[in-house]
Amino acid sequence: MSSTHVFTPFSEQELMPHEEKLEVVKKGKQFGIGIPKETCLNERRTCITPDAVQVLVQSGHEIVVETGAGEGSFFTDLQYSEAGARISPDAKEAFSQDLVLKINPPTSEEIEYLKNGAYLISALQINLRDKDYFKQLAEKKVNAIAFEFIVDEYKQLSLVRLIGEIAGNISILYAAELLALSNGLMLGGITGVRPSEVVIIGAGIVGEFATKAALGLGASVKVFDNSLSKLRRLHMMVDGRVPTSIIDPKELAKSLRRADVVIGALSKISLSPIITEEMVAQMKKGSVIIDVTIDNGKVIETSELTDMENPFIIKHGVIHCGLPNLTSKMPRTTTKAISNFFLSYLLNYDEEGGFENMLVRKNEIKQSLYMYKGRHTKKLICDRFNLNYHDINLLIF
Numbered sequence: 001m002s003s004t005h006v007f008t009p010f011s012e013q014e015l016m017p018h019e020e021k022l023e024v025v026k027k028g029k030q031f032g033i034g035i036p037k038e039t040c041l042n043e044r045r046t047c048i049t050p051d052a053v054q055v056l057v058q059s060g061h062e063i064v065v066e067t068g069a070g071e072g073s074f075f076t077d078l079q080y081s082e083a084g085a086r087i088s089p090d091a092k093e094a095f096s097q098d099l100v101l102k103i104n105p106p107t108s109e110e111i112e113y114l115k116n117g118a119y120l121i122s123a124l125q126i127n128l129r130d131k132d133y134f135k136q137l138a139e140k141k142v143n144a145i146a147f148e149f150i151v152d153e154y155k156q157l158s159l160v161r162l163i164g165e166i167a168g169n170i171s172i173l174y175a176a177e178l179l180a181l182s183n184g185l186m187l188g189g190i191t192g193v194r195p196s197e198v199v200i201i202g203a204g205i206v207g208e209f210a211t212k213a214a215l216g217l218g219a220s221v222k223v224f225d226n227s228l229s230k231l232r233r234l235h236m237m238v239d240g241r242v243p244t245s246i247i248d249p250k251e252l253a254k255s256l257r258r259a260d261v262v263i264g265a266l267s268k269i270s271l272s273p274i275i276t277e278e279m280v281a282q283m284k285k286g287s288v289i290i291d292v293t294i295d296n297g298k299v300i301e302t303s304e305l306t307d308m309e310n311p312f313i314i315k316h317g318v319i320h321c322g323l324p325n326l327t328s329k330m331p332r333t334t335t336k337a338i339s340n341f342f343l344s345y346l347l348n349y350d351e352e353g354g355f356e357n358m359l360v361r362k363n364e365i366k367q368s369l370y371m372y373k374g375r376h377t378k379k380l381i382c383d384r385f386n387l388n389y390h391d392i393n394l395l396i397f
Helices: 050-058 077-082 091-095 108-113 131-139 158-183 205-216 228-237 249-258 277-281 331-352 355-361 363-368 379-385
Strands: 032-035 062-066 086-088 099-101 119-122 143-146 197-201 220-224 261-264 288-291 312-315 318-321 369-372
Touching (some): 032 091, 050 077, 077 086, 091 108, 131 379, 158 331, 197 205, 205 220, 363 369
Parallel strands (some): 032 062, 032 099, 062 086, 119 143, 197 261, 261 288
Antiparallel strands (some): 143 369
């Protein structure tokens, strides 16, 4: 009996089963990450905790922490060292790494320490910057990401929200401290005593958490914003317990005259302050103003930038606090929150095979850049400082 032959273009070896081969993303080289000590505005926060350092070191990264970088947040050099970081007394060494993580933007001197083509992640605080800052960064061909522009896959400003939640709570807690200092009033209410009155300008994230904190203390709260959708959202979140209003000058002035505390928390700053000096002059003596978003632009005309050593000034008998880093008053909590965010951010970098791969694959990372290889990629910044604008989508594709 003759055997049947079937024609096939494959050899017997090619027809044998083989193990499945999955695509493996080639990872870029592990980054050297620098954590310099903060030198501006009496800053006490830092970006990374020792626990996060340990995870990053185990992932193959080299972490260089400047001596004393974590002291303000109550983390010691020994803790960072035991987690695997290299402690350096030289700021230049921390700034010369592939990736530099900072809270405040680098000073002019610190920019000189950056290596060409480095990645810089820090806050921008646009109201405190000038044109020379961006020009100097551009000369270093830096890739720069600002806290204010970091978005997630849902197009939410994730880090702004995180810090805003803390800032909203702290603004009320610090206002309570200042109110007691100025005239002995307790922020909130007590049986048989009229509750203190809080006016919040802005119904965004900071305004939302300031409202919840003030209500929790028993204060009477009123919120102003020019966005009806934000006011509606806040109104629903607090079960209608807070009266809200569009920013009408007459209604606002009336509320300010009765206010014990005013919180400036607008997420999008208008060209001119919302609360004028004339309105402030009509407020009660000993009342408190905290302009939380002063680093992006004043909400209150009489506000001035302050620091941790001199956190408030007095004008027209009203206490004004203009701390651009208000969350630095609770440095350990804020550092832990920021560190958790950046840990996931940097571990995601590992999975994607390096920052360049992330920039190509993830549009949200691309949109977080305000400078790519020395080119200015945020139109908002370019328009404000008269810089040449480059569309990031044409630079990375």
